[in-house]
Structure formats: structure tokens, C-alpha cells
Amino acid sequence: QVQLVESGGGLVQAGGSLRLSCAFSGRTLSTYGMAWFRQAPGKEREFVAAINWNSGTRDYADSVKGRFTISRDNAKKTLYLQMNSLNPEDTAVYYCAARIGYSSRYYMGVEYSYWGQGARVTVSS
DSSP states (O other): OOEEEEEOOEEEETTOOEEEEEEEESSOGGGEEEEEEEEOTTSOOEEEEEEETTTOOEEEOTTTTTTEEEEEETTTTEEEEEEOSOOGGGOEEEEEEEEESOOTTTTSGGGOOEEOOOEEEEEEO
16 A cells, blocks of 8 residues: 655745655566645645656756756655745645656646645745
8 A cells, every 4th residue: 555644834934945755665666656745725736846766857847947946855754845945835735745657748747646645835025
């Protein structure tokens, strides 16, 4: 059974930084791709960033490119999202997600079978 447990959300002022963590338990990590998605109030869930656990290949949504960094720690079995230069438009519940194997549609939520409980991030102006 795969479990994802997130932590690190909170309230921050515009221009500030936060780091989200997603602890992973379950099958061999190298078989997974993982990602962060977010859902703002009244909006649909959107892709934020993705990483191939084995190769480390990464991709980002245009809205966060240059500000957010996705990374993983194999030893700690943890996925991270470092968020810098936050602005109020980044306010959302952030979810980590995991899928088995490769997918060219890694930016689509339906490709992921496992989800964390969500971490709320609020950016004040």
C-alpha cells in the first residue's frame, strides 16, 4: 500500500518562501513518477511540478518556473517542493501525487493513482 503524507504548509507574506514535504511509503521508489498539484479556492486542480524518481528529470508549470523547485531525497523517501517569491496567486491546497512508471502525460492528475491529504498554503499581500 502506498501512502503519501504531506507537511510544511502555512501562512506566508508575499515574497516569502515555504518548503513542502511529502513522505512516501510503499513500493520501490524507482518505479514511480511523482508530482505536485494545487487547487485554489473556486478553481480546478492544476499541475505544478513533476519529477521522475529514478532519473531526476523535472518539469514545471510556466506559472512557477524559476520560483519553485521539486526535488527528492532517496534516503529519506521524501519529495519536496521549495517555493520562493510566493505571491497571493500561489494560495492553494497543494497535493503530492505518485504514479507507477513512465507517462508522457505527467502533467495530468488522472495519470496518478496515489495522493496525499493536501497542505494548505496561504500567501498574504
